[in-house]
Amino acid sequence: MGRTQLTLFATRRFLPLFVTQFLGALNDNLFRQALIMLITFRLAAEVGMHPAILNNLAIGLFILPYFLFSAVAGQLADKFEKSRQIFWIKIWEVGLMLLGLVAFHTNSLPLLVAVLSGLGLQSTFFGPIKYGILPDLMKPDELLGANALVEAGTFIAILIGILIGGVVVLQGDSGGLMISALMILVAITGVLSGSMVPKTDPAAPDLKLDLNIFRATGHQLRSAWQSPIARPAIIGISWIWLYGSIYITQIPDIVKNRLQGDETVVTLIIAGFSVGIGVGSLLCAKLLKGQVSAKLATPALWALGGVSLALCLLLPPAPEVDMSNTPLLPMAAFIASPVNILIVVALIGVAITAGMVIVPLYAVLQAHTPRAERSRMIAANNIVNSGFMAGGTIIAAGLIALGLTTTGVLILYAFANILILPAAKRLRERLNAL
Structure with missing residues (x-):
């Protein structure tokens, strides 16, 4: 991590925003993982449904607001002062966490799912503000490093949320109350940090709001598609999320x-x-030395495909006999095998190369979108991200249902990286021509 990146933590321009977005991602994943574990081990049996069906329904309702309300969220983020919006969105989160306390206490599945969907809606409104305000607060040579820290922080928050949420909620009858207390504390801390984000001038104060979600969504997607810089950047970002x-x-x-x-x-x-x-997020900022550029995208995509194929070669074939009664290996026994260590290293390599693609593309999207339209472009990106993830997951599930192995799916997507390379090349050429 470069000195410039580290020094950002000492500034009020960056630290409050970083803490606020970190805590928001943490709470989203604390609640989501707690609900998934609760459904899997308790609630599904009580309502007589398969856990996978309920879990997919819950996750679908979390993602749905991104499709429906991102366009409105982008307009609000551009029209009004962003730091004040952050404060009220964090107040909203406290309310959701208090409702979550009631939901966990009563073991009400409908209320738990409603709170999860509310968190998805809240994140929908926060995303365009978070990425839209960064260029206002950062100097040009700080933007890439700031994005790298935000991306790294987001995934660390996701990890912590997954690890803690799933464990704490199943700790007897008090698990739900314990996780609720933790999430309320996190949300209140988020309000405090959110109140410290510096004020910025509204990007487009005269913007006329279009609250017709379908018309506004169509308009923003068309605007993004017509931009020679935004279109390939969004395609690349969405591909990595997929x-x-x-x-x-x-x-x-x-x-x-x-x-x-x-x-x-x-x-x-x-x-x-x-x-x-x-690690990949921070490494790309180091390699690019703070320069907002897409020149890493093409080699990183090639590396992503190559490491993915290497991983698939390391994976053992599917067992030909029923292994359901075979004892599973704990972590200590698993890592005793050199091949398994190589598999873990390859998986980490996939993640590192993915991080090296996505962070510069976010910085390009921010730096090369007019300030008055920036949050709406981020909102369009979020819509496309959600579509790519939903579509890619459905295709993978369909291929597996048709008989393709999990390894086969990973090989297919590794080769599909080739389809993204032209977009990366066009983006680099267009940026070089500016």
Whole structure:
């Protein structure tokens, strides 16, 4: 991590925003993982439904607001002063966490899912502000480093939320109350840090709001598609989010059915994957020396595909006999195998190269979008991200249902990186021509 990146933590221009977004990501994942574990081990049996169905429904309702309300969120972020919006969004989060306390106390599945959807809606409104305000607060040579820290912090927060949320909520009858108390404390701290984010002038105070979500969404997507810089940047960002979601979704199956590892091994690999994205985010800022550029995108995409294929070659074939009664390996036994260590290293390598692609593209999108339109462009990016992740996951599930192995899906997506290379090349050429 470069000196410039470290010094950002000593500034009021960056630290309050970083803490606020970190705590928001932490709370989202604390609640989401707690709900997934509660559904899996308790609530699904009580309502007589398969846990996978309920979990997918819950996650779908978390993502749905990104599709429906990102366009409105982007308009509000551009029209009004951003730091004040951050404060009130964090107050909103406290209210959701208090409602979550009631939901956990009563074990009400509908209320728990409603709170999760509310968190998705809150994140929908926070995202365009978070990425839209960074260029206002940062100097040009700080923007890439700030994005790297935000991205790294987000994935560390996701990791902590997954690890703590799933464990605490199942600690007897008091687990729900314990996780609720923690989330309320995190939300209140987020209000305090959010109140310290410096004020900025509204980007587009005269903007006329269009509250028709479908018309506004269509308009913002068209604007993004017509931009020679934004279009390839958004395609690249969305591809990496899709790629990451495919891996996170397949990791439990790979660990259990290919590597014969138990839940501690799943935790180890998800932790390594999250840290890897953070390392890649910081590494790209170091390599680019603060320059907002897309020149790393093409080599990083090639590396992403290559490391992914290497991982697939290391994975053992699917067992030909039923292994359901075979004892699963705990973490200590798993890492005793040199091949398994190589597999973990390869997975971390996938994450590092993904982080090296996504962070410069976020900085490009921010730096080369007019200030008056920046948050709306971020909102358009969020819509496309959600579409890519949903579509990619559905395609992967369909291919597996048709008989393709998990390894086959990963190989297919590794080769699909080639389809993104032209967009990366065009973006680099257009930036060089400016």
